[in-house]
Amino acid sequence: MSQASEPADPEVEMEREIEHDEFDPIGTLVLIAIYFLIISALWIFMYFIEFLGRPTPMVV
Amino acid sequence: MEIHRYEKLWFGAALVLIVGFIATVVYGAAGVGISMVDDDGGTIDPNNVTDHPKFEQTGLHEAEGDDADYEASVIARRFIFQGADPLEVPENSVITFYITSPDVVHGFKIVDTNANTMVIPGQVTEMTVEFDEPGEYGILCSEFCGAGHENMAGQLTVVPEEEWGGLGGDS
Numbered sequence: 001m002s003q004a005s006e007p008a009d010p011e012v013e014m015e016r017e018i019e020h021d022e023f024d025p026i027g028t029l030v031l032i033a034i035y036f037l038i039i040s041a042l043w044i045f046m047y048f049i050e051f052l053g054r055p056t057p058m059v060v
Numbered sequence: 061m062e063i064h065r066y067e068k069l070w071f072g073a074a075l076v077l078i079v080g081f082i083a084t085v086v087y088g089a090a091g092v093g094i095s096m097v098d099d100d101g102g103t104i105d106p107n108n109v110t111d112h113p114k115f116e117q118t119g120l121h122e123a124e125g126d127d128a129d130y131e132a133s134v135i136a137r138r139f140i141f142q143g144a145d146p147l148e149v150p151e152n153s154v155i156t157f158y159i160t161s162p163d164v165v166h167g168f169k170i171v172d173t174n175a176n177t178m179v180i181p182g183q184v185t186e187m188t189v190e191f192d193e194p195g196e197y198g199i200l201c202s203e204f205c206g207a208g209h210e211n212m213a214g215q216l217t218v219v220p221e222e223e224w225g226g227l228g229g230d231s
Contacts, residue, residue: 020062029066036073040080047084052092055173059095060127060154060188 097177101184106162109135114158114184118143120227128156128188130227135159136166136179136201139208144199146215150224151194159185167202170216176202191218 063071088094104112114133123131132155135142149155159168161179168185169176175189199214 021065023064025066029069032070032073036070036077039077043081043084047088051174052088052094055170055175055189055191056092056094057097057175057177057187057189059093060156 094174095188097185097187099183101158101160101186103182104160104184106160106181109160109162112160112184115160120147120149120155122227123156127154129153131156131158133158134168134214136161136168136212138163138206139201139212141168141199141201141212141214144214144216146217147199148217148219149191150221151218152190152192152221153218154188154190156186156188159187164205165203166205166212167200169200169202171198171200173197178203194218194220 104115109115114131115135118133118135120130120132123129130149130153132143132147132149134144134147134157136159157168157175159177159179160183161181163181165181166179167176168179168187170189172195173189175187177185177187179185195218197216197218199216201209201212205212
């Protein structure tokens with residue numbers, strides 16, 4: 001993978017050129033989606049069950 | 061600047077997550093009514109804590125207002141919780157704790173609950189907690205208060221309603 005600041009390696013031939021929106025990292029998207037689902041589930045468990053489920057100082 | 065559609069997607073998802081976190085905390089404060097312990101309890105002369113009407117007798121007594129079912133007066137002193145060792149309350153009851161200290165800063169933490177507060181000499185700490193289910197909770201000093209700090213503990217027992225013998229009862 002060459003960067004703009006470096007001279008292109010003459011040994012490496014470009015195989016395929018794609019447009020910006022053609023880049024499609026679906027695996028990364030799925031990983032991040034799973035990560036978001038885990039974070040959301042953990043938050044719901046921690047806040048609504050672990051925290052609100054216990055005796056808590058309250059406004060009277 | 062061109063932003064990739066996936067980046068827009070997870071930028072939006074991150075925003076939703078942050079708004080969701082804030083919304084749940086706001087719901088806890090406004091909907092459920094979780095409160096922070098503040099200085100509503102007022103001040104007290106730390107050299108004569110038993111002159112204060114709330115601390116003439118420690119332990120559990122009938123609440124004066126309608127806000128709580130019972131009041132518990134606790135004097136946290138090096139290295140005991142006077143009035144909370146043990147303290148028995150019935151299930152499904154709302155208890156307002158009045159806690160003060162005649163010597164140094166202590167903590168009052170009811171283990172396995174969210175009730176945890178500082179106890180400051182000269183200040184009455186007021187905290188209202190509802191106990192729904194029977195159980196045994198330890199009470200710990202959560203502020204380092206001296207050489208006996210690690211042994212400073214109390215006991216709170218929430219007894220089932222059918223076993224509750226009333227104030228001064230035998231259970």
